[in-house]
Amino acid sequence: MFLAKILILCTACVLVSATPFGLGAPKVLEGEDLASAQQTLEASLTKLAAGEGPHYRLSKILSATSQVVSGFKNDYSVELIDNQGATKVCQVDIWSQSWLPNGIQVTFRCPNEPELVRKHDA
Template sequence: MQSVKVIFVLSVTLAVAFANPRLPPGAPKPLDGDDLSKAKELLVTTLAKLATGDGPNYQVVNVISASSQLVAGSLHKFEVELSNGSESKECTVKIWDRPWLHEQGEATNVKVQCKDESVLEKTW
């Protein structure tokens, strides 16, 4: 009888533990709702700043997926469709924000990797 109770308690504990799986600390978190809206604003703002220098003038056509990850700062990763005015491309955009490096001009690092193209990387 005692072993039946132990098995029952263990079963209930496992059911509760796996009913609401959580991401481990530091794992990428898929974004939706308000978090996705804020991330899209960050993407549009970052691409606009990239265009002010000698970078390309990309416009967001479609956000396929977005995630955020807490690392040394915050890392946003986007799978997107971008347009440069004449054609659309599927690209991966990574925005790594480290606010404590603002004074050194290294707070934001952006990497854009479009299919069949080399990686574009800028830091400011």
């Protein structure tokens, strides 16, 4: 019995160490994953702009990561264009718990502005 427990523990250690970033760790997005994350961001920006805002358009994604949490969390460093056409670099987080009502939470962190958190449905 003791040997079986040791074997299970060793197997778990090997599986965790074989994962490049560990379980639940952020993964840098590129290729198709980045394109999918861009669609997610643009869909959220469109939904928010149709409601109470903010009213941003995406200029460019500088970097993006994805993480499995209670749902999915995408973190972006982006260039956004506001209503006046000004471009600013912001951090945007999208935490998606699509099974909940208004289960998508979008957080904007832009320089010299207070953090802004909005929710919308999937």
